[in-house]
Amino acid sequence: MRKYADLAMIGIKEHTAYAGSLWANFLAKIVYLYMQYALWTGLFSSNTGKNIPLSQDETIRYIIVATLLSAFMECDVIAWINGQIQSGDVANQLIRPLDYKFMIFAKHIGTSVARFVIYTVPLGIVISIFYPVRLFCREQLLYGILSIILAYMIQFLYSVIIGLMAFWLIVTWPLNMLLAAIYKLLSGAWIPAAMFPEFLTVINLILPFRAIYAIPVTILTSPMSFASICENLLVQLIWVAVLFITSEAVWIVGKNKLIVQGG
Amino acid sequence: MSIEVNNLTKIYRLKRGQKKLAVDNISFTIPDGEIVGFIGPNGAGKSTTIKMMTGILVPDNGSVSIDGLNFKKNRKEIMLKTGVVFGQKSVLCWDIPVIDSLKLFRDMYRVPKDVFKENMDAFSQILGLDEFINHPPRLLSLGQRMKADLAASLIYNPDILFLDEPTIGIDVLSKERIRQFIKNINEDRHTTIILTTHDVSDIESLCEKMIIIDKGSLIYDGTLPQLKSIYKTTDLEEIIKKIYLAGEQRNAKIC
């Protein structure tokens, strides 16, 4: 178990190596957040009376919480695995006495912890100074946290699946770019999923993306019925199961393909 | 083309107000058509001096004059007559056939078509360009790439050629051919050649003159036979080691 903890530490250290870029990243998030705030405020103020799925308050709370979440949930696993394969380092990693996927997970947790401390907490402080509003639905907070944990796992599993596909696709970055764009929209990290037009909502039902941001953020910021919350958590659980099984399958297939190619 | 270097000085300003005297008041003249070996231990100020001679760096004091021209007023003119080959970085475009890079240089340096053809024929013969001229550099062996680099840098008949580590990592046969090529170029076209290298056999086979730089100062400027007679040995490697060692000891005494 110790070795996984070490890996988590490495994850933290790697992320904090360049102080300059940390500052720039932090500023970038503030720049983004302000833009979203101004955009939605502007939209709502010009359109009073129209039937909009979320109220202005809910929307602003949504995008703030979504940004806070994405600050630490950002996942570099795909890029990392790709880099490993390009550099050939993957061979070294595979002969170690560790479970490859768990090793990546350990590192990812480390990075997420670092991100939480470096970005989410300061971001939260800045927000509480400039926009001191109650962000969360107190009663739903616990469910929200559970939802975040599930979302975290879903995102990780999804990334691992795509990343492991590099074992035989070799180059997946165009695939990543493609998916990243779609992911950004459909996960609800950018625009609240409640605002989607009908056909997009339907498409989203069969994809795991909304389980990563839309579900947890909505549970945290919008009052929901208990039944609704349970339904959403169930959806997440199903996705965790589906993706976990898929990841195991991809791993088995990928491992063989990699060995055949000589590493 | 001759190169005249007078009281050349270069000071690097490092962080926290520190200054490093990289080149300290160096003067020498390289006559037209000579092959000069330019050597010194790592960090001696060699590359700084070369950079000033190729116009990449501006000296803090002193001057570089190439056939009476200087970089401030006649930069373009000098560039058109200067060739540069770096051992580690290729001058060619990496992904496209060598021949395309050669044609680019032909036009960039305004080489007349007949001169281009003449050079191509000559180089092909000696360097065996035909073997790889239609391949991109990334598919070539190090020896082939160096030959291609040489061809590209000489296709426009420069009067001066700067060679930085041209034989590094290259097999002995290719080394021999490259050295022969350089010698021929110097004999046929009277090209002034400045050769920077750590390879002692390069110097032995090519250089008439030697300039040795250490800790930013000029240690030796003279012919190879003269150097050997001063140290009373024909083992060039021994001589160089002695000189470098003396430099280290001098430094140790000062510190």
Place this chain on the structure above:
Amino acid sequence: MYLLKMYRHFVIIYMKGKLAYHFSLVFELIANTIQIGVYFAGFMVIFHNFDTIAGWSRNEVLFMFTTSWLTYSLSCFFFWSPMKDMGQLIRSGKFDLYLTRPIGPMLYIVLQQFQYTFIPRLVLSVFFWLYSMRSITIEWTAYAVLFYAINMLSSFVIFSAITIFTGAVSFWAVKSEEITSLLTNNNHGLKNYTDYPINIYGKGIGFLLTFIIPYAFTGYYPVASLLGKGLPHPGFAYLSPLIALISGTAAYLLWNYGLRHYNSAGA
């Protein structure tokens, strides 16, 4: 003439080099197309719920930022890649090689390439530009067309100047990639702000985008003027050429100053 001949050489060389990896090229273009497409999709999704923003209709906003994106894509086609690589070129010593050529280094690095990955952005911008133009009310008099054309030209200069600025900073060995990304990145930076009418932001941002990094002149001010939107300073709509002149000159001077510094101080 000489430069055109050089450019023809460089273009053919560049394309030959890229086509050697044609598979990856196609993928890059597809990926970029989808990325930009999703941005437009998101924009449409937002306006699926709202009719206007700060008095601008959806198509008016679309017209405004595609105007800006058109010139941005064109500018980046030439300047984005070499300026982005300046830090790397200098650190690796490759830039020194360019200094020994009879063509000035700026010309050399610009002629050598063109960033084809901006073609999807250009194409999609043209599409939505035409689409939005049909439903907005601008009286296209000869004067209006001229006004618009001059602004497009000015925008090109302004964007190029900003890009050159970010490259020139590398002469001082400043690892500026992150801060410049903040200011110029077209996905997560200050530049995004100008995709919407800047009067939705506070005065500070408005000032920043007008006088410090003049993105607002590339789309907002000229189009606002053409659409008859009330501007607090109506005169701003006519300032673009002046801003282009100032920023272009500043970029030129900074580049040369940086080059001289590099020649003097080394890497």
